[in-house]
Amino acid sequence: MSEEKEIREEVSENTENTETVEEKAEETDSCEALKKENMELQTKVDELKNAYAKAYADTENMKKRLEKDFETRSRYQMASFAKELLPVMDNCERALAQATTDEAYRKGVEMIYSQLQNALAKEEITEIEALNQPFDGNWHQALMSEEKEGVESGIVIEVLQKGYKIKDRILRPAMVKVSA
DSSP states (O other): OHHHHHHHHHHHHHHHHHHHHHHHHHHHHHHHHHHHHHHHHHHHHHHHHHHHHHHHHHHHHHHHHHHHHHHHHHHTTTHHHHHHHHHHHHHHHHHHHSOOSOHHHHHHHHHHHHHHHHHHHHTTEEEOOOTTSBOOTTTEEEEEEEOOTTSOTTBEEEEEEOOEEETTEEEEOEEEEEEO
């Protein structure tokens, strides 16, 4: 019986070893599956982080673009209204250039002209300096050229109509006569 008992113990050990090997194989397969799933999830997390970063950058760029557009609009909002006022300024200058005996009338036109100048100056609308300056096609529009002794070529010798700019943009170019 002892032999039988030994055989049974040996079979029992082999069975336990087989079960242990099978359990270890199952654990290894399970571990590999978990590692694979972990890698897939990590890849998905990386993709989502990338998508988030792109969406965030797009949002920031749009925000900056909208702020810049708003700043530009508010900075130059007076441009179209100022263009409508420039002929009024021209007419005031013409009226002031005429000789008159009615000083009250002249004083009234001067007051209106002064108020218009102040209102435009508050919005940083200024006259373009042209007389005796080198001709600049960005700010001046040449209507005529004339040879003038003692003046080098390309210099503005007469302003036919004043030009104006708002901050750093042109509203109306100065119409000028240039030396040839």
